[in-house]
Amino acid sequence: MQPDILGPPYEQQVIELDPDDEGPVVATLIRRRADRPSGRAVLYLHGFVDYFFQTHLADHFVRGGWDFYALDLRKYGRSLLPHQTPNFCRDISDYFPELDAAARIIREQDGNETLLVNGHSTGGLIASIWAHARADQGLAPDGLFLNSPFFDINAPWLMRRPVAAAVCRVAARTPYRVVRVGLSHVYGQSVHASHRGEWNYDLAWKPLGGFPVRVGWLTAIRRAQKQLRHGLHISxxxxxxxxxxxxxxxxxxxxxxxxxxxxxxxxxxxxAPRLGRHVTLVRIDGGMHDLTLSRQPARDQVFSELDRWLRAYFTSEPAGPDPGQRVSAERPASRGVPEEG
Structure with a gap:
């Protein structure tokens, strides 16, 4: 492990991966160990146009004795290389090698028997598909905490089904073509401290208006979402x-x-019911897209509900959050749900 951009006690390990059509590929595993070994760890997966900077989330788990890890996936944040298209993938399974490697480091190298995966937005979709795929391979997580997972495209049915399908039919020929839909600046403005938010993070890695949405990435997302709608078997x-x-x-x-x-x-x-048989759904009044970045009192409610769920399925819980805490990071600095077409 090497020092991380967040400074002590955070450290990072670069995971070398097989090259793709753009060249060399890496992922970055960030680690913060608990004061005492407990055999329990959480792995955080960020969303689209995102990377790990939420140190208050790590604080919460570490206070409860969990080793905290976060994975900046290939072409995101710490792992984005100069020759790469930001945040691009051709299939959700592209991320399996770094997830497998991270799980082995956490379990085999660092000695954690219990692994909880915390996925936000696109990270929640990725975590779900990976957990389903690894169910019989000894790498599957012991629990999932999904924070506003990206289970469907936020558009009317006509746009997210037939129109999106027509756009994606060109993916094999022109996967890097930009789709003429942009991300709203509203969410970025609501979060970043330079506008109307409370949080500081690197706008080069998480720009207010996002990165361009490309046909190949959209196809990968739609394929994974369709798999989810048909039903996963996460135990x-x-x-x-x-x-x-x-x-x-x-x-x-x-x-x-x-x-x-x-x-x-x-x-x-x-x-949600398509994930598996043991799904708890919690709705947070006043919650933002990344619930852990919500304003108070919604943020405290998120951690309170997480603690209650952890008490039900694990032996002990993290301590409550530090009210009003802020984070600053510098980049050097068929389960009862009708099917929809």
């Missing part, structure tokens, strides 16, 4: 948490700080 307990409402406007309004300004939360609730 581990799952906590899925999301806001009670979504923010629909492309223009700023203070209501954006009290809702999910990225995804449709009803999609998350609708498809």
């Amino acid at each position: 581990a307990p799952i906590l899925l948490a999301c806001s009670t409402r979504s923010f629909r406007s492309l223009r700023w309004h203070d209501a954006a700080t009290l809702a999910d300004a990225v995804l449709d939360v009803e999609h998350m609730a609708r498809w």
Whole structure:
């Protein structure tokens, strides 16, 4: 392990991966160990246009005796190399090698018997597909905490099914073609301290307007979401948490700080039963897209609900969050749900 950009007690390990059509590929595993070994660890997976900077989340787990890890996936954050297209993949399974490597490091090298995976947004979708795929291979997590997972495209049915399917038919020929849909600046403005938010992070790795959405990436996401809709078989307990409402406007309004300004939360609730047989759904009033970045009191409620779920399925819980805590990071610095077409 080497020093991480967050400084002590965070450290990182670069995971060398097989090259792809753009050249060399790496992922980055960030680690913060608990004061005393407990044999329990959590692995955090970020979302699209994202990377790990939420040190207050790590604080929460570490206080409860969990070793904390986060994985900056290939072409994201710490792992983004100059020759790469930011955040691009052709299939969700592209991320399996770094997830497998991280799980082995956490379990075999660092001696943790219990592994909880905490996935946010696209990370929640990736974690779910990976957990399903690794169920019989000894690498599957012992639990999933899904924070506003990306289970469907936030658009009317016509756009997210037939229109999106037509766009994706060109993926094999032109996977890097940019889709003419942009991410709203509203969510970034609601989060970053330089605008209307509370949090500091690297805007080069997590720009307010996001990175371009490309046809190959959209195809990978739709394929994974379709697999989820057909049903996964995750035997581990799952906590899925999301806001009670979504923010629909492309223009700023203070209501954006009290809702999910990225995804449709009803999609998350609708498809949650397709994950497995042990799914707990929690709705957070006033929760934002990344629930852990929500304003108070919603942020405290997220951690309270997480603790209650951990008490039900694990031996002990993390301590409560430090109210009002802020984070600053510098980059050197068929399960009862009708099927939808």
